[in-house]
Amino acid sequence: MTLNTPPIDWFGLSPVLTLIGTSFASLLCAVLVPRAARRLAGAGIAVAGFVAGIVLAVWLYIDSADGHTIAAGAYYRDRWTSLGQIIIFAVGLATTLLAVEHVPGWRRDADPDRRDDHVAEFFALLLASAGGMAFFVGAANLMVLFLALEWFSITLYVMCAIDYDLEGSLEAGLKYLIVGSFGAGALLFGSALVYGATGTISFDRIATAIGSQGLTGDAFVVVGIALIIAGLGFKMSAAPFHMWTPDVYEGAPTTVTAWMSSATKVAALLLTFRLMTTAFPDNQHLWGWAFAIIATISLAIGNFAALVQQNVKRILAYSAIAQAGFMLIGLSAGTALGARALMFYLIPYSAAAFGSFAIVAARERELGVPVTLESLAGFGWERPFLGVAMWFFVFSFAGLPLGGGFVGKFYVFAAAYDHGWVWLVIVGVLATLVSLYYYLAIVRAMYMRPAEELQVLPGGRVAVTGGAPARETLLHLAVGAALVVSVGSLFAVQPLIDLAQHAASSLPL
Amino acid sequence: MNASAYTSILIWLPVAGAIFIWLLPLSRYATGALALLFSFAEVGLWIKQASHFDFSQSGLQMSQQANWFGDLGVSYHVGVYGFSLWLVGLTVVGMAACTAYGFWVGRDRPRAYFGLMLLLTGATVGVFEAQDLLLFYAFFEAMLIPLYILIGVWGGARRMEATVKFVIYTMAGSLLMLAAIVAYGLQAGTFDLVDGPTSGSRWLFLGFMVAFVIKAPLFPFHGWLPDAYREAPPEVAAVLSGVIAKAGLYGMLRIAITKFPDPTSYYRTAVLALAAAALVYGSLLAFRSPDFRGVVAYSSLAQSGLIALGLFAGTDLGFDGAVLQMVAHGLISISLFLIAGAVERRTTTGEFRLLGGMARGRPALATLLMTVGVIALAVPGSASFAGEFLILAGVFQRAWWWSAIGAAAIVLAAMYMLRLISAVLHEARGSTVADEALDLRPGELALVVPLVAGLLFLSAWPAGISNHSFFGPSPTAAVRSQFK
Numbered sequence: 001m002t003l004n005t006p007p008i009d010w011f012g013l014s015p016v017l018t019l020i021g022t023s024f025a026s027l028l029c030a031v032l033v034p035r036a037a038r039r040l041a042g043a044g045i046a047v048a049g050f051v052a053g054i055v056l057a058v059w060l061y062i063d064s065a066d067g068h069t070i071a072a073g074a075y076y077r078d079r080w081t082s083l084g085q086i087i088i089f090a091v092g093l094a095t096t097l098l099a100v101e102h103v104p105g106w107r108r109d110a111d112p113d114r115r116d117d118h119v120a121e122f123f124a125l126l127l128a129s130a131g132g133m134a135f136f137v138g139a140a141n142l143m144v145l146f147l148a149l150e151w152f153s154i155t156l157y158v159m160c161a162i163d164y165d166l167e168g169s170l171e172a173g174l175k176y177l178i179v180g181s182f183g184a185g186a187l188l189f190g191s192a193l194v195y196g197a198t199g200t201i202s203f204d205r206i207a208t209a210i211g212s213q214g215l216t217g218d219a220f221v222v223v224g225i226a227l228i229i230a231g232l233g234f235k236m237s238a239a240p241f242h243m244w245t246p247d248v249y250e251g252a253p254t255t256v257t258a259w260m261s262s263a264t265k266v267a268a269l270l271l272t273f274r275l276m277t278t279a280f281p282d283n284q285h286l287w288g289w290a291f292a293i294i295a296t297i298s299l300a301i302g303n304f305a306a307l308v309q310q311n312v313k314r315i316l317a318y319s320a321i322a323q324a325g326f327m328l329i330g331l332s333a334g335t336a337l338g339a340r341a342l343m344f345y346l347i348p349y350s351a352a353a354f355g356s357f358a359i360v361a362a363r364e365r366e367l368g369v370p371v372t373l374e375s376l377a378g379f380g381w382e383r384p385f386l387g388v389a390m391w392f393f394v395f396s397f398a399g400l401p402l403g404g405g406f407v408g409k410f411y412v413f414a415a416a417y418d419h420g421w422v423w424l425v426i427v428g429v430l431a432t433l434v435s436l437y438y439y440l441a442i443v444r445a446m447y448m449r450p451a452e453e454l455q456v457l458p459g460g461r462v463a464v465t466g467g468a469p470a471r472e473t474l475l476h477l478a479v480g481a482a483l484v485v486s487v488g489s490l491f492a493v494q495p496l497i498d499l500a501q502h503a504a505s506s507l508p509l
Numbered sequence: 510m511n512a513s514a515y516t517s518i519l520i521w522l523p524v525a526g527a528i529f530i531w532l533l534p535l536s537r538y539a540t541g542a543l544a545l546l547f548s549f550a551e552v553g554l555w556i557k558q559a560s561h562f563d564f565s566q567s568g569l570q571m572s573q574q575a576n577w578f579g580d581l582g583v584s585y586h587v588g589v590y591g592f593s594l595w596l597v598g599l600t601v602v603g604m605a606a607c608t609a610y611g612f613w614v615g616r617d618r619p620r621a622y623f624g625l626m627l628l629l630t631g632a633t634v635g636v637f638e639a640q641d642l643l644l645f646y647a648f649f650e651a652m653l654i655p656l657y658i659l660i661g662v663w664g665g666a667r668r669m670e671a672t673v674k675f676v677i678y679t680m681a682g683s684l685l686m687l688a689a690i691v692a693y694g695l696q697a698g699t700f701d702l703v704d705g706p707t708s709g710s711r712w713l714f715l716g717f718m719v720a721f722v723i724k725a726p727l728f729p730f731h732g733w734l735p736d737a738y739r740e741a742p743p744e745v746a747a748v749l750s751g752v753i754a755k756a757g758l759y760g761m762l763r764i765a766i767t768k769f770p771d772p773t774s775y776y777r778t779a780v781l782a783l784a785a786a787a788l789v790y791g792s793l794l795a796f797r798s799p800d801f802r803g804v805v806a807y808s809s810l811a812q813s814g815l816i817a818l819g820l821f822a823g824t825d826l827g828f829d830g831a832v833l834q835m836v837a838h839g840l841i842s843i844s845l846f847l848i849a850g851a852v853e854r855r856t857t858t859g860e861f862r863l864l865g866g867m868a869r870g871r872p873a874l875a876t877l878l879m880t881v882g883v884i885a886l887a888v889p890g891s892a893s894f895a896g897e898f899l900i901l902a903g904v905f906q907r908a909w910w911w912s913a914i915g916a917a918a919i920v921l922a923a924m925y926m927l928r929l930i931s932a933v934l935h936e937a938r939g940s941t942v943a944d945e946a947l948d949l950r951p952g953e954l955a956l957v958v959p960l961v962a963g964l965l966f967l968s969a970w971p972a973g974i975s976n977h978s979f980f981g982p983s984p985t986a987a988v989r990s991q992f993k
């Protein structure tokens with residue numbers, strides 16, 4: 001029996017393959033490299049992998065002006081994929097820098113002998129999850145979509161639990177696993193229904209089948225779309241599929257939270273935009289409204305729940321839910337302007353999300369306890385660079401003109417208005433107003449309370465006594481890079497919009 | 510150097526100065542001196558800009574335009590008109606005086622403080638020069654960020670509530686403006702203020718106006734004002750009432766009235782009523798206020814109402830008077846807040862029942878406060894008399910009863926200003942006024958005297974502003990032509 005293998009465009013898949021390859025190499029480090037050098041070796045491989053991935057993705061971006069599917073219609077080689085991969089890999093590179101000093105065993109009381117035991121596995125998982133996300137954004141049929149989703153989800157479950165001597169970390173991993181599996185199940189079930197109705201799993205043929213057979217109102221298709229939206233909603237942590245987000249973001253090691261909150265969202269939102277506009281263009285009246293409503297709920301729940309939080313990681317987690325709401329405004333418009341808005345928004349968003357969690361990680365390491373608004377007191381004056389950076393990040397989230405978040409918000413509002421949804425603009429405006437309260441609370445906690453008010457543990461016990469915080473050169477480097485992207489995207493709007501526009505031109509809009 | 514470069518340099522020089530100060534580990538003294546140098550450079554550059562401005566020429570001058578993001582028609586477009594030139598001047602002069610005050614009193618955390626003051630200067634100049642709606646919005650919001658930190662870190666005991674209230678109020682307005690900007694710009698196909706068409710949409714007009722009436726503020730949107738003005742450090746309160754409030758009034762003139770002629774006339778009576786309410790209510794509250802800063806704060810509310818009365822009168826005299834009064838009141842209010850700061854430093858309080866008798870042995874303080882106070886109550890011959898007269902005459906042409914209300918409020922102005930002067934300077938010596946409390950020091954005089962000199966100059970020649978704000982003999986025609 002002969003097996004007919006389709007021709008494979010290996011170059012088109014090269015970013016994903018590079019990440020898998022370096023992931024294996026990093027895993028080998030865990031057994032082959034002595035413990036003393038393991039951290040550096042793993043990190044070095046990760047840096048090499050991400051840099052190579054970025055280079056290849058940029059090359060593919062330039063080389064893929066006319067987007068098409070490769071590997072027998074399983075994967076899109078186009079600019080939408082490449083740009084998404086560039087963002088994901090850039091966040092991955094920054095996460096690597098952060099992880100060198102922070103994962104696992106960031107705590108000062110961790111046994112120094114055991115600290116480097118699993119560090120190489122961490123980098124292997126990071127590379128593997130990035131590879132999975134890179135594959136996910138390029139998915140061209142429902143099977144690849146599901147496989148890639150499970151691929152990066154499973155690595156994320158493990159990463160959440162990597163600090164296994166921390167109860168919170170284990171709990172986060174387990175919670176994410178259970179809720180995430182539920183989401184994946186919904187996605188798979190929805191895919192099956194769509195396949196049952198249309199007889200195909202490839203995105204573009206689903207659209208053709210729905211169009212030619214008049215399946216727009218078909219119950220299987222409609223329910224299938226609903227379940228797919230629910231499944232993807234879990235990944236982008238949009239309300240009402242957000243229940244896991246605050247707990248997992250709080251419990252997971254902060255480095256992992258930084259990675260998840262930015263990269264996962266990029267992958268999930270970009271894939272969802274492509275899936276909806278490519279596979280279900282005739283059903284836009286359905287999913288457009290569905291996403292508009294999900295956006296509204298996310299904005300409401302994310303912002304109002306964040307108001308009452310004390311733990312900074314939880315505040316940022318709810319803020320991530322609300323930010324998903326803003327980006328879904330662009331998605332719900334489903335137009336070329338919406339695509340541009342979404343793609344642009346993701347750039348400053350991922351920088352600010354990564355950067356803000358990295359700063360929380362620094363404070364957490366310094367104090368040895370979870371970071372609350374109370375324990376941020378005096379932080380801005382003690383560590384001016386990180387304080388100012390945090391200032392820029394939260395104001396960029398809030399849409400104040402200190403960062404690209406301002407332009408991103410403007411673009412999604414423009415997309416909603418252009419689509420005729422003035423009410424969604426008003427919702428977004430009101431949500432921004434509410435969000436200001438807790439974003440400003442972070443700045444207030446850092447700057448407007450003297451360090452003497454710092455209360456680390458109840459009863460005035462201080463967990464860490466004396467001494468300057470650890471020198472975290474790489475963390476500063478990563479935060480600095482995030483700051484440059486966040487502020488730079490306010491000024492260099494035109495080049496970024498051009499990139500986003502070219503990327504969006506690969507979609508059938 | 511090309512004269513149009515001044516517009517951009519005026520915006521970005523202080524921003525560069527702020528970054529410079531944040532990055533350089535200079536001593537306290539050197540930081541303050543450097544910031545002051547940047548502020549003075551701003552004043553110098555503005556004088557150069559004014560000297561290049563051609564009042565006999567219509568349209569936008571010294572403009573610069575660069576692409577920001579072209580697909581939606583947003584650009585970096587700056588330039589000045591006659592009236593914006595005066596407001597830019599008010600900004601740089603006022604900010605220089607307030608920065609100098611901060612230097613004089615030796616604010617702690619000097620690098621953060623002076624950096625923020627410079628940032629605020631750049632953003633405010635940007636508001637008055639921006640000719641693109643989104644750019645205007647960006648600067649309008651950017652003013653808020655340094656103000657938030659300046660009040661929150663260096664403010665009084667109840668600064669937290671004051672900042673939250675201030676930010677939430679102003680952002681509520683400006684976010685609705687953002688929605689209106691999106692709608693206007695996408696309908697028009699451009700966000701440019703010069704090229705943009707007029708619009709008849711009442712909703713959009715209201716979206717813009719809500720931001721401006723909160724910033725100005727007008728009754729009943731002034732809830733943030735008393736707390737912010739009392740809790741802010743004196744020099745920041747001076748900036749708030751002298752300069753930032755004018756950004757709201759400027760927005761009414763440049764955007765709301767110019768771009769929305771039909772909605773303006775539709776809502777004219779309503780806005781005039783709010784303005785008159787602000788004027789009367791602010792004056793009454795100022796008269797009842799128990800402390801120095803309270804009087805100045807509420808009188809700012811009243812003055813904002815008066816200026817809005819002039820703007821929405823929609824007559825030649827009204828427009829001329831409003832611009833003159835914006836500058837005159839800006840200088841008055843900055844001087845009064847800085848003097849209030851000087852009094853508070855000597856007595857630790859601004860409450861009238863603890864003050865009194867400060868004129869004895871302090872001739873400089875008495876003379877300056879008296880001079881500014883007399884100008885503030887619009888004694889005939891003063892700059893604010895000219896401004897208020899023009900405004901009242903302008904609104905008289907609309908309907909006589911508006912100016913009757915305005916004239917009544919000016920009587921109230923005399924009452925509250927005289928009450929302030931006598932409560933601080935005269936009457937029996939207050940319990941907090943020690944004999945050792947010094948007269949104004951040379952440093953303090955150097956801050957306030959130039960402002961008062963500016964006021965006296967405007968008193969001598971109010972036409973310097975009122976005849977040089979709009980092109981041509983008729984401001985209404987200039988507004989109708991959208992200043993083209």
